[in-house]
Amino acid sequence: MQKKRLFSQIAVASVAALILAGCSSSNDAASSSGVPDVPMMESLGAGEGQVNLVAWAGYVENGSTDPNVDWVTGFEEETGCKVNVKNGATSDDMVALMKTGEYDVVSASGDASLRLIYGGDVAPVNTDLIANYADIFDNLKLQQWNSVDGVSYGVPHGRGANLLAYRTDIVNPAPTSWGTVFDANSPYKGKITAYDSPIYIADAALYLMATQPDLGIEYPYALDQKQFDAAVELLKTQKPLIGEYWGDYLKHVASIKSGGTVLGTTWQVNINLAKGEGTKVEGIKPSEGSTGWSDTWMISSKAKNPNCAYMWINHIASPEANAGVAEWFGEAPSNAKSCDLTADKNHCATFHAADDAYWEDVYYWNTPTEACLDGRTDAKCVPYAEWVKAWSSLRNS
Amino acid sequence: MQNISNTMHKNPKLRLAALLTAPILWLVVAYLGALATLLVTAFFTIDSFTGNVLQIFNLGNFQDMLTDVAYKNVVLRTLGIAISVTIICTILAIPMAFYMAKIAKPRSRKILVALILTPLWASYLVKIYAWRTMLEPGNGVLEWLLGPIGFKSPGFGGPAIVIGLSYLWLPYMILPIYAGLERLPNNLLDASGDLGAHNWHTFRRVVLPLIFPSLVAGSMFTFSLSLGDYITATIIGGKLQMLGNVVYQNFSINLPFAATIATIPVTIMAIYLWMVRRTGALANL
Incomplete structure (x- = not known):
């Protein structure tokens, strides 16, 4: 009887300790604008040897889906940062994954980006450290879904219609x-x-x-x-x-x-994949217009590999990689110089990269x-x- | 070494502690701890914009769950599926186990047990994706095979889930019943026959009461495994969702609500085990 009571006491105490530990791990420091104060990276150091990404399917291709589609291997060889990617199925998935703090970078759509910013899950991005930022289309920079009060929280990736x-x-x-x-x-x-x-x-x-x-x-x-x-x-x-x-x-x-x-x-990428397997399928933007996405590469506020993260974002925003993604995923690139590098020279025209009228009836996820x-x-x-x-x-x- | 051995020998309490620390820690921290955290989280809420969990005690999640008729439906649906799977598994498992334990020769008995176990070695996902190809409406394997005799695939949905889960959990029902039947002395069956009982009568009055604890053991597996499953429903359930899917759907967006939903299967299982305990079946396991 004595022993039994001792065991149950230990059990109760342990459970209580666990609950307390769970309760005390909240972090709700917020600045006046409602955005948590997260420091911005000041200067770039040496790579950490790896970077962990949360991305939409088709954004990070290392040749394993299609040997000709690869903009990761070169980056890994050049920087020594091994790229680990976790595909998110929905924006909600991505927000949840970023909250774990185990990932450095996310390709967030507009219905995730603000939640991440206001949740303190992503850090402001020092665009001076990203050489390719200068070539991004101006009308994608510092938009409502990727910045707060003129502070950029990421680098635009590309856009498309559902x-x-x-x-x-x-x-x-x-x-x-x-x-x-x-x-x-x-x-x-x-x-x-x-x-x-x-x-x-x-x-x-x-x-x-x-x-x-x-x-x-x-x-x-x-x-x-x-x-x-x-x-x-x-x-x-x-x-x-x-x-x-x-x-x-x-x-x-x-x-x-x-x-x-x-x-x-x-999404266009699904049509491409199905077509690649011989299926007769097409996709259109219907007469009513469409919902769509304009994605942003963001860096976790808890990034364990911030240097590799910056290197990755600079790489994915480069004309070569950006053109590769845009063409594979079937979206309009964000880098103005990408249009000269696509295999299909009409890609930017087909996807209306610089055609503002086309985007008027596309409502980006928010x-x-x-x-x-x-x-x-x-x-x-x-x-x-x-x-x-x-x-x-x-x-x- | 000698010293440790001596101390251990003199101190029975120390011996007991050394033996039980690891399992108790595991049980309390990993098992009860997780359950307790789940229960506590169910009373929290979230920031409606960022989705961050706010540790404010409230009953809103339970209120949402109880007032929305959708969740009543999903509970009933899941219960229905779990019960159907258990019944189908029982109906399929009893003759199979009976043949294995009482009719087959000892040599083929071993082979049969091995055959029952082999599907468990294959990955869950592989098996369910195989069922996806089998059940595909229009051009699935089943329709191709049985189409000529007028069979039409039920398509993806409730029946598909019941078929898939029954297939997955059948071994968990066969094995306990087989073990129960093996313990059943053959002369009881002979005595029943000698006293004039027909086969059906023998089965109902002699075999069934004696293997009832095994049936309950098997049903605990099939019922609880079905109750918590969500992968089968995702793959071959079409647009139909089970309780597990609700948890999966909500845990990334609204963790406290997912925790609230997760208390339902825990409650159902607790009630089930309580009912089983009242029959006295647990003592016979």
């Missing part, structure tokens, strides 16, 4: 509108896909923006309660049409290839906040946390 993919041998006639993925009488019912992330609510809002002007949606990431409910309602009616929601791009590509998915939202991002002051918008709840509820109902 496309409507369709199997050219199955879907007839070819779609021109997002309406095809919301059509309750679609002949492709059960073979339509959608992106498995709360940010997909913006795709529904974008469609409503074009088709239901009464709702008055100006910007798909600034939805008041009524607009938000309408978008979620649209997604509920879409759910019976969906065969699978996709988050894992490899499974998504396999599904397009097998014909399990014939229509739905995708993080919805209570203060409406479209500038409305008479309305309260639905913050991202509510988007997450609504999405979780939709997916599980």
Whole structure:
């Protein structure tokens, strides 16, 4: 009896100690603007021998996917920094991975970048230490999603639109509108896909923006309660049409290839991968415009390999590497000099790298906040946390 | 060396401590510690913008979970799947185990046990991706094979998950039942037959009560493994989600809510074990 009590006392004490340890590890020092004070790197030192990246699939290629697609090996040989990469499936994944502090660099989209900045997870970037920063298109620098108060938090990577993919041998006639993925009488019912992330609510809002002007949606990431409910309602009616929601791009590509998915939202890189395996598939930017991304390479505030991190960012922003990524992923490069280096000389024209008109109806992923991002002051918008709840509820109902 | 041995010999308490420190530490820190952290996290909340966990005690997560009908559905769905998998595994496992233990010759018995175990050596993912190819609607292996006799693949969804999980966990049901049947003396079956009972009657009145503890042991595996699974649902579940998927979906964005959801399977298992304990089956394991 005595022994038993001793054991249970030890158990209780250990558990209590654990809980206390878990509780005391909070770090909430914030400056006046609400952005945590994170120091900026002053000067560059020798490489640490490795760098750990969180990136979108297709951003960091070392020749293992396709022997001709490699902008990592040269960097590793030149700097001695071994590149370890972890692909994130969604922006939420990436934010979670960066919060672990185990990664040095992230290729963050606009719906992750601000969360990372305000969460104190990324550090301001000293652009003087990045030689290739000078060649980045000016209209991508110091934007709302990669800077705060004129301080840059990263180097722009490239941009693109989320496309409507369709199997050219199955879907007839070819779609021109997002309406095809919301059509309750679609002949492709059960073979339509959608992106498995709360940010997909913006795709529904974008469609409503074009088709239901009464709702008055100006910007798909600034939805008041009524607009938000309408978008979620649209997604509920879409759910019976969906065969699978996709988050894992490899499974998504396999599904397009097998014909399990014939229509739905995708990225250019997935279309390229499926085409590479002989699938008849195309992607278009529909008439309503599209959601899209403008990504930024950011450095963790807890980076263990900051020098290699800066070297990597300088490398990936270089015209050669930037052209390589842009062409492989199927996006517009961020470096103005990249356009001369792409294998396909029309690449920048095809992806409208310098064509500002094209980007007018592309709405880059952004993080919805209570203060409406479209500038409305008479309305309260639905913050991202509510988007997450609504999405979780939709997916599980 | 001699000294240590002597001290150990004189001090039974020291001996016990040396023996038990590692397992107790493991049990308390890794096992109970993780559970306790989970439970505590469930009462925290997050900063709605940055997603950072805020250590403020509140019941909001539980309120969200209980008021949203979606989560009631997902609990019922997951329970349904876990129960179906357990029933299917039981129905498939009893004849199989009976044949192995009572009818097969001792030599082939060993081979059969080895055969039951071999699927466990292959990776979980490989097996489930194989089922993806099998069940693919339209051009999957099953439809190609059985299409001519009018079979249509159920496609990806609930039935696919039940098939996949039943396949995965079947060995965990067969082995305990096999062990239970092996312990069952053959002369009981003979005596039952001599007293005029038919096969079915013998099975129901003699075999089943005696292997009931083994059935419960097997069901604990199939039921709990199904209850916590999310990978099968991701790969062959189509758009259908199980409890594990809700946790997976939320842990990166809203860790406290994921922790709240994770308390559901823990509760269900606790209730299940309590019910099992009341039948007295645990004592017979």
